[in-house]
Amino acid sequence: xxxxxxxxxxxxxxxxxxxxxxxxxxxxxxxxxxxxxxxxxxxxxxxxxxxxxxxxxxxxxxxxxxxxxxxxxxxxxxxxxxxxxxxxxxxxxxxxxxxxxxxxxxxxxxxxxxxxxxxxxxxxxxxxxxxxxxxxxxxxxxxxxxxxxxxxxxxxxxxxxxxxxxxxxxxxxxxxxxxxxxxxxxxxxxxxxxxxxxxxxxxxxxxxxxxxxxxxxxxxxxxxxxxxxxxxxxxxxxxxxxxxxxxxxxxxxxxxxxxxxxxxxxxxxxxxxxxxxxxxxxxxxxxxxxxxxxxxxxxxxxxxxxxxxxxxxxxxxxxxxxxxxxxxxxxxxxxxxxxxxxxxxxxxxxxxxxxxxxxxxxxxxxxxxxxx
Numbered sequence: 001x002x003x004x005x006x007x008x009x010x011x012x013x014x015x016x017x018x019x020x021x022x023x024x025x026x027x028x029x030x031x032x033x034x035x036x037x038x039x040x041x042x043x044x045x046x047x048x049x050x051x052x053x054x055x056x057x058x059x060x061x062x063x064x065x066x067x068x069x070x071x072x073x074x075x076x077x078x079x080x081x082x083x084x085x086x087x088x089x090x091x092x093x094x095x096x097x098x099x100x101x102x103x104x105x106x107x108x109x110x111x112x113x114x115x116x117x118x119x120x121x122x123x124x125x126x127x128x129x130x131x132x133x134x135x136x137x138x139x140x141x142x143x144x145x146x147x148x149x150x151x152x153x154x155x156x157x158x159x160x161x162x163x164x165x166x167x168x169x170x171x172x173x174x175x176x177x178x179x180x181x182x183x184x185x186x187x188x189x190x191x192x193x194x195x196x197x198x199x200x201x202x203x204x205x206x207x208x209x210x211x212x213x214x215x216x217x218x219x220x221x222x223x224x225x226x227x228x229x230x231x232x233x234x235x236x237x238x239x240x241x242x243x244x245x246x247x248x249x250x251x252x253x254x255x256x257x258x259x260x261x262x263x264x265x266x267x268x269x270x271x272x273x274x275x276x277x278x279x280x281x282x283x284x285x286x287x288x289x290x291x292x293x294x295x296x297x298x299x300x301x302x303x304x305x306x307x308x309x310x311x312x313x314x315x316x317x318x319x320x321x322x323x324x325x326x327x328x329x330x331x332x333x334x335x336x337x338x339x340x341x342x343x344x345x346x347x348x349x350x351x352x353x354x355x356x357x358x359x360x361x362x363x364x365x366x367x368x369x370x371x372x
Contacts (some may be wrong), residue, residue, distance in 0.1 A: 028208060029170045078095070103324070286368040
């Protein structure tokens with residue numbers, strides 16, 4: 001028996017070492033933030049929340065919608081601020097439509113789109129749209145398994161100006177086969193492109209959010225593929241994107257993503273390495289071609305211009321893991337702070353102790369339609 005126990009312990013130790021060698025470690029990405037251009041006073045608190053928010057979307061008439069982050073174990077999924085208080089959207093009863101919604105966007109046709117990764121593809125990943133005039137469901141797409149199968153994670157997305165094409169970041173944090181998904185609203189068909197292309201894959205970095213390295217059980221380094229995604233708001237020519245744990249922003253022309261005649265190799269050749277970026281989560285873009293980037297390691301929001309240089313707009317300890325971005329009326333940029341360092345792979349008591357959680361807003365200087 002003693003020999004058997006020694007053998008079992010030896011096997012377990014060996015497994016831990018293998019996991020740590022292949023899935024642990026990781027270097028720190030250099031700090032690419034700078035002194036902020038705006039003072040901390042430029043950041044306005046929109047709301048305090050009992051649960052960490054995921055993403056935020058603000059309509060042209062100022063309605064604020066957001067999700068509670070699925071990893072926070074929330075009692076409801078999609079919410080709207082009404083009278084300054086979070087209320088289930090469209091209603092408490094209709095929360096049964098959702099399983100694990102993280103991202104949501106509002107298009108220029110006044111539809112709220114919600115993206116449900118269905119517990120990492122173990123359920124039915126679904127895209128839903130609601131008409132904001134009637135608050136009724138007007139569109140539904142259930143992704144086939146060849147597009148979003150088991151262990152997929154439909155993370156963030158963008159809708160084009162015509163409301164006809166949706167570009168989705170499939171982060172694949174569990175099996176590391178990330179991709180871009182292109183959805184045609186008219187034909188209700190979805191395609192998986194740039195599957196495991198270098199531009200969507202993680203790099204060998206370790207996220208160090210304030211107060212915590214994002215390493216599970218001390219051995220498994222959290223690495224997330226493509227999540228950051230933004231659509232050129234001027235002409236709609238470019239889709240900008242990158243992995244969370246990566247230091248490069250890439251871009252590809254939307255016409256190439258929609259061109260079904262291109263082979264995977266031909267499409268891959270048309271991807272452009274655009275510029276350096278920090279460890280990032282949410283993106284947005286304005287009509288002047290500036291891409292806005294959240295930097296959870298440094299509690300900051302950065303701007304990446306067409307000169308391909310990064311500038312830090314705001315940096316403040318209150319921005320605990322700045323996650324989702326959305327422009328609202330009067331060119332306010334809203335920022336949801338999910339505080340994932342106090343949420344992921346920690347006891348629920350730690351998350352409760354970190355409450356309340358916030359959504360903030362500030363004016364970055366650019367102009368953009370509301371909703372994304």
